[in-house]
Amino acid sequence: MRITIEEPAVAAAATNGKAHTAAAAAPAAAPAPPSRSATPPLPPRPAADGDEPSTVYEPPLQEAVEITNKRSSDILHDPTLNKGTAFPLDERERLGLRGLLPPIISNMGVQLERVMKDFYYGLDQIPPEEIGSGITREMERRWRMLQGLQDRNETLFYRVLVEHFAEMAPIVYTPTVGWVCTNYHKLWRRPRGMFFSAGDAGHMASMAYHWPQEDVQAIVVTDGSRILGLGDLGTNGLGIPIGKLDLYVAAAGFHPSKVLPCVIDVGTNNARLLEDPLYVGLRQPRLRGDAYYAVVDEFVRAVTSRWPQAVLQFEDFSIEHALPLLERYRHHHLVFNDDIQGTAATAVAGLYGALRALGLPPSALAQQRVVCLGAGSAGMGVVSMIADAMVVQGCTPEEARRNFWVLSSRGLITSSREVIPSNVAPFARPEGELEGATLLEVVRHARPTVLLGLAGVGRLFTREVLEAAGAVCERPIVFAMSNPTSKMECTAAEALEATEGRCVFASGSPQDPFEFQGRRREFGQANNLFLFPGMALGAYLGRTGTVTDGMFMKAAEAIPELIEEEDLAAGLAYPRIKSIRDISAAVAAAVIAAAHVEGRVANANASAAAAAGPEALLRYVKRMMYSPFEYSSLAYRPLGQ
Ligand SMILES: NC(=O)c1ccc[n+]([C@@H]2O[C@H](COP(=O)([O-])OP(=O)(O)OC[C@H]3O[C@@H](n4cnc5c(N)ncnc54)[C@H](O)[C@@H]3O)[C@@H](O)[C@H]2O)c1
Ligand SMILES: O=C(O)C[C@H](O)C(=O)O
Numbered sequence: 001m002r003i004t005i006e007e008p009a010v011a012a013a014a015t016n017g018k019a020h021t022a023a024a025a026a027p028a029a030a031p032a033p034p035s036r037s038a039t040p041p042l043p044p045r046p047a048a049d050g051d052e053p054s055t056v057y058e059p060p061l062q063e064a065v066e067i068t069n070k071r072s073s074d075i076l077h078d079p080t081l082n083k084g085t086a087f088p089l090d091e092r093e094r095l096g097l098r099g100l101l102p103p104i105i106s107n108m109g110v111q112l113e114r115v116m117k118d119f120y121y122g123l124d125q126i127p128p129e130e131i132g133s134g135i136t137r138e139m140e141r142r143w144r145m146l147q148g149l150q151d152r153n154e155t156l157f158y159r160v161l162v163e164h165f166a167e168m169a170p171i172v173y174t175p176t177v178g179w180v181c182t183n184y185h186k187l188w189r190r191p192r193g194m195f196f197s198a199g200d201a202g203h204m205a206s207m208a209y210h211w212p213q214e215d216v217q218a219i220v221v222t223d224g225s226r227i228l229g230l231g232d233l234g235t236n237g238l239g240i241p242i243g244k245l246d247l248y249v250a251a252a253g254f255h256p257s258k259v260l261p262c263v264i265d266v267g268t269n270n271a272r273l274l275e276d277p278l279y280v281g282l283r284q285p286r287l288r289g290d291a292y293y294a295v296v297d298e299f300v301r302a303v304t305s306r307w308p309q310a311v312l313q314f315e316d317f318s319i320e321h322a323l324p325l326l327e328r329y330r331h332h333h334l335v336f337n338d339d340i341q342g343t344a345a346t347a348v349a350g351l352y353g354a355l356r357a358l359g360l361p362p363s364a365l366a367q368q369r370v371v372c373l374g375a376g377s378a379g380m381g382v383v384s385m386i387a388d389a390m391v392v393q394g395c396t397p398e399e400a401r402r403n404f405w406v407l408s409s410r411g412l413i414t415s416s417r418e419v420i421p422s423n424v425a426p427f428a429r430p431e432g433e434l435e436g437a438t439l440l441e442v443v444r445h446a447r448p449t450v451l452l453g454l455a456g457v458g459r460l461f462t463r464e465v466l467e468a469a470g471a472v473c474e475r476p477i478v479f480a481m482s483n484p485t486s487k488m489e490c491t492a493a494e495a496l497e498a499t500e501g502r503c504v505f506a507s508g509s510p511q512d513p514f515e516f517q518g519r520r521r522e523f524g525q526a527n528n529l530f531l532f533p534g535m536a537l538g539a540y541l542g543r544t545g546t547v548t549d550g551m552f553m554k555a556a557e558a559i560p561e562l563i564e565e566e567d568l569a570a571g572l573a574y575p576r577i578k579s580i581r582d583i584s585a586a587v588a589a590a591v592i593a594a595a596h597v598e599g600r601v602a603n604a605n606a607s608a609a610a611a612a613g614p615e616a617l618l619r620y621v622k623r624m625m626y627s628p629f630e631y632s633s634l635a636y637r638p639l640g641q
């Protein structure tokens with residue numbers, strides 16, 4: 001319900017000194033006569049049918065004051081009340097909107113500019129060519145269409161997404177989501193998720209209560225500092241948690257109303273965004289050091305106090321903060337870092353899958369020689385977990401470490417380098433072994449069986465590198481894991497051509513099948529989408545308190561079991577993503593089983609299911625998953641009607 005107060009414009013002019021609304025700016029009317037009583041005179045009664053015409057009725061000018069008893073998202077979803085990014089701070093505070101809108105308060109002129117740029121669609125948005133050859137205008141159109149559906153009817157949106165996951169994941173998720181984040185401030189329609197910023201210090205705990213859902217089970221948060229391989233996109237990075245949580249619902253059966261995408265805006269160092277009048281994030285350089293951690297700590301306290309059972313996934317934090325934040329919270333909170341841990345488990349799963357495809361047992365992992373391009377959050381997470389998996393397969397930690405050659409932007413890392421981060425040091429090659437060597441030199445020298453790309457730069461697996469990999473190994477495993485498509489180390493076609501079709505290839509961003517040497521070739525997607533939805537579901541259902549390395553290891557081992565025999569014969573290292581719900585259920589069950597062995601399952605039902613054995617546990621997980629295949633009833637109906 002809404003109450004509209006209409007006041008004579010002169011009153012507004014008297015208090016404010018100048019007319020400041022569209023209505024008040026209309027041509028001036030004669031001032032009302034001074035009143036002798038304390039109550040203002042009633043306006044003349046409008047003429048009614050049958051009245052003698054006397055004077056022309058002149059309605060008082062209206063000041064646009066509207067008082068509403070609606071709050072928070074109900075206001076944003078009421079088109080007559082909504083002002084989008086133009087809500088001033090006092091209204092944001094009084095109406096429970098703080099946190100539901102980006103931190104910048106725009107005026108209508110900026111909003112108008114955004115609309116007009118969109119009206120001349122495509123003239124201002126970054127052309128898809130710049131984001132990557134994988135994104136076409138048709139993909140943009142499909143993204144807009146699906147987003148409209150999600151805003152109107154989430155049940156139908158998720159039904160469509162579940163039924164057509166393989167076609168639609170590349171639209172709502174990687175790689176199209178990279179284009180969405182780059183253009184987020186230009187595509188802006190209505191907010192989804194929450195915005196916490198450095199300007200909200202001291203307010204975050206109360207802001208969490210502005211979110212209308214009492215029961216939030218999963219939160220994905222970014223600070224926008226390393227969005228895919230696209231760098232610092234500031235508040236625009238919120239597109240990534242939104243895409244990840246779309247997969248939480250579609251792939252793992254979280255209820256759509258119980259997931260919460262968040263961005264922590266501590267500024268951006270992206271000059272293009274800072275100069276763009278349409279940018280909706282804080283216009284300041286990124287906070288660092290103690291000031292940065294104070295903001296993230298307050299955010300974590302705010303959301304974990306309001307929703308203590310929720311799983312919190314950290315996503316796309318730059319190398320400076322990704323590992324320190326994980327270490328800061330992982331021992332006391334239900335958190336994980338998808339880029340470090342989810343990617344690592346995905347790579348281990350893919351290697352087990354590739355070995356199966358090559359007809360080798362899991363124990364063969366311990367004999368692989370691995371060259372990893374990229375020593376960042378993802379690269380070192382992957383290398384460390386593969387080494388742990390090699391130990392599971394029978395070698396000593398020292399033997400495992402000798403199987404790796406890791407390169408950063410300065411080439412091969414050896415212990416003769418002056419500064420080596422502590423998580424990289426165990427994998428530095430011995431002093432004197434080709435410090436700073438190029439990838440090509442390293443491939444020729446190390447004779448790898450596995451080539452991993454996690455540098456986020458694009459096309460570093462050149463034809464020469466791939467030919468060398470094919471020359472030193474009969475069936476090299478090549479995973480070009482950087483995202484989005486433009487940052488992949490090589491395409492599937494490049495890998496196959498350079499190795500005469502012998503390599504087992506997978507990539508972080510999807511690759512279409514094609515004919516090669518008279519045979520249709522398809523490829524696995526080495527993307528953490530195999531891990532994070534099921535990991536979160538298992539941790540949430542189990543109420544596991546924390547997320548351990550053991551839970552990730554068991555999740556990784558569960559995935560290759562699900563590759564179909566005919567797909568193994570065709571050289572696929574991963575199961576097909578059309579089976580993503582079964583895969584996520586299996587991952588969740590593996591996670592609960594591992595946590596059960598570690599004595600961490602606090603939910604009695606999950607614990608009993610784990611105790612009853614793998615089949616009972618999988619059945620329990622599947623029954624707990626939300627399905628968008630039926631609308632739920634919003635009116636009471638006796639059973640059977
Ligand atoms: N497929 C997946 O599931 C998945 C998961 C996580 C991250 N990624 C992708 O991995 C990439 C890296 O992510 P990150 O979080 O590790 O980033 P990061 O910034 O932490 O690390 C990047 C690393 O690449 C190295 N590097 C940069 N240029 C290089 C060059 N020319 N040669 C060799 N190394 C170079 C840097 O030195 C650094 O070690 C991104 O593109 C991201 O999208 C993919
Ligand atoms: O988002 C993805 O597609 C995978 C991964 O988390 C990444 O950062 O690239």
Ligand SMILES: [Mg+2]
Nearest residue numbers: 315316338339
């Ligand atoms: Mg990521």
